[in-house]
Amino acid sequence: MTLETVDTLVVGAGQAGVAMSEHLGKLGVPHLVLERERIAERWRTGRWDSLVANGPAWHDRFPGLEFDDLDPDAFASKDRVADYFEAYAKQIDAPIRTGVDVKKVVRNAGRPGFTVETSRGVIEAQRIVVATGPFQRPIIPPIAPKQTANLVQIHSADYRNPQQLPQGAVLVVGAGSSGVQIAEELMRAGKRVYLSVGPHDRPPRAYRNRDFCWWLGVLGLWDMETAVPGREHVTIAVSGARGGHTVDFRRLAHEGMTLVGLTKAFNDGVATFEADLATHLANGDANYLSLLDAADAYVTRNGLDLPEEPEARASMPDPQCVTQPILELDLREAGVTSIVWATGYANEYSWLQVDAFDEKGKPKHQRGVSSEPGVYFVGLPWLSRRGSSFIWGVWHDAKHVAGHIATQSQYLDYRDATQRDQVKPDQHTERAEAGTEINNAIGVV
Numbered sequence: 001m002t003l004e005t006v007d008t009l010v011v012g013a014g015q016a017g018v019a020m021s022e023h024l025g026k027l028g029v030p031h032l033v034l035e036r037e038r039i040a041e042r043w044r045t046g047r048w049d050s051l052v053a054n055g056p057a058w059h060d061r062f063p064g065l066e067f068d069d070l071d072p073d074a075f076a077s078k079d080r081v082a083d084y085f086e087a088y089a090k091q092i093d094a095p096i097r098t099g100v101d102v103k104k105v106v107r108n109a110g111r112p113g114f115t116v117e118t119s120r121g122v123i124e125a126q127r128i129v130v131a132t133g134p135f136q137r138p139i140i141p142p143i144a145p146k147q148t149a150n151l152v153q154i155h156s157a158d159y160r161n162p163q164q165l166p167q168g169a170v171l172v173v174g175a176g177s178s179g180v181q182i183a184e185e186l187m188r189a190g191k192r193v194y195l196s197v198g199p200h201d202r203p204p205r206a207y208r209n210r211d212f213c214w215w216l217g218v219l220g221l222w223d224m225e226t227a228v229p230g231r232e233h234v235t236i237a238v239s240g241a242r243g244g245h246t247v248d249f250r251r252l253a254h255e256g257m258t259l260v261g262l263t264k265a266f267n268d269g270v271a272t273f274e275a276d277l278a279t280h281l282a283n284g285d286a287n288y289l290s291l292l293d294a295a296d297a298y299v300t301r302n303g304l305d306l307p308e309e310p311e312a313r314a315s316m317p318d319p320q321c322v323t324q325p326i327l328e329l330d331l332r333e334a335g336v337t338s339i340v341w342a343t344g345y346a347n348e349y350s351w352l353q354v355d356a357f358d359e360k361g362k363p364k365h366q367r368g369v370s371s372e373p374g375v376y377f378v379g380l381p382w383l384s385r386r387g388s389s390f391i392w393g394v395w396h397d398a399k400h401v402a403g404h405i406a407t408q409s410q411y412l413d414y415r416d417a418t419q420r421d422q423v424k425p426d427q428h429t430e431r432a433e434a435g436t437e438i439n440n441a442i443g444v445v
Contacts, residue, residue, distance in 0.1 A: 006032045008405055009116060009125035013039045013096045016131035016379030018085050019062065019395045021094035023402030029409060034118065036101040039089055042135060043082040049161045050185060051078040052240045054177055059213040060391045062088060075240030105352050126374065127405055133379040134389055136348040140341045145266040151331065156182060156342040162189035168337030171271065173263050175200055176235025179342030180247050187257050192335065196263045197249060197277055200237045202284035203291050205246040208299065208306040215295050222387035249281055253319035260326050271329045278322055368401040376401045
């Protein structure tokens with residue numbers, strides 16, 4: 001086993017790791033980024049085939065590079081997004097080492113830093129940045145029925161295309177962006193689809209010639225620092241598929257999809273659902289209309305010349321599955337041969353054996369600066385604001401974390417008078433130049 005030393009070790013080379021490398025590089029902080037597979041691997045192999053970004057190309061990117069081969073209002077495919085991050089890493093000359101799995105991180109005893117065990121040897125690092133993102137361990141809830149030969153069950157992380165599933169109807173559990181896009185794709189492929197709908201936000205894809213990403217920006221909603229209590233985990237039903245469109249559950253139902261409420265249990269091949277479908281749709285409608293109201297008020301307040309769009313407020317009538325909700329579904333009688341669980345992910349930090357987590361295993365941090373000195377997190381939802389887990393939000397969060405690291409490095413580089421007398425003249429110059437570079441980069445006068 002080889003031994004290597006580095007100032008700052010970044011774990012993960014997705015969008016968070018690439019952003020961290022850019023900011024650390026600008027601040028002159030020596031660092032290394034480790035990635036177990038390829039750069040932006042989750043975009044390539046952890047998504048379904050037809051996935052596109054949920055935001056337009058002008059928005060879902062870093063400031064230093066555009067999608068020059070796309071219309072700014074287009075939605076980049078998953079492979080194009082992965083290519084983008086590879087190109088960005090090359091542009092900034094990021095020190096990324098792929099094919100290296102981090103096995104274990106422990107704090108050193110009686111001396112600074114951490115010992116990191118990897119599949120390629122041991123690394124000693126002064127600081128650790130966890131940039132592994134929020135999509136680590138797919139969650140299938142314990143209510144799931146037992147796997148049988150007649151019922152295929154997969155998580156949305158493993159779904160690729162309709163041809164992957166057996167003939168027959170499909171139950172999709174979860175109606176956030178992933179669940180609703182997968183359900184619609186399956187329906188358009190000719191499958192009978194049941195979609196289990198829970199609490200969700202449902203913004204318009206676009207309104208008055210502006211994408212919802214633009215509206216959330218000018219209205220200050222991306223920069224909300226705390227979630228509304230009780231709505232921290234409410235999903236967003238939005239889609240960039242087929243050029244982008246507003247998710248309308250009633251339209252999907254009128255086109256042939258069967259909506260059901262929150263999935264409650266499975267007993268002897270019978271699925272039961274809560275009688276809450278109408279409530280979830282009404283709350284989603286209220287969220288939708290509230291954004292239209294805020295947008296209209298913003299236009300009036302600022303005297304903007306944006307066309308009115310009264311048809312955006314039109315609503316289709318409730319379909320039968322809403323007025324007469326299905327509370328029980330015999331899967332065999334309904335011809336359901338597969339279930340797609342679009343039920344989210346859990347974090348996986350068993351490799352990070354430090355005191356940086358609460359009793360539920362969630363990271364303890366303030367804007368990515370962990371309660372464990374020397375440990376940092378980037379890329380998590382609500383790290384500093386609502387937009388933290390989105391591409392552009394990750395970039396800004398990484399800038400803050402890198403600034404904290406650079407400032408701490410400068411403090412640790414301080415030498416008192418007796419120590420300075422022991423430093424050679426050329427070392428004085430090197431330290432002065434390094435300190436000036438960091439001060440300029442982080443705005444210290």
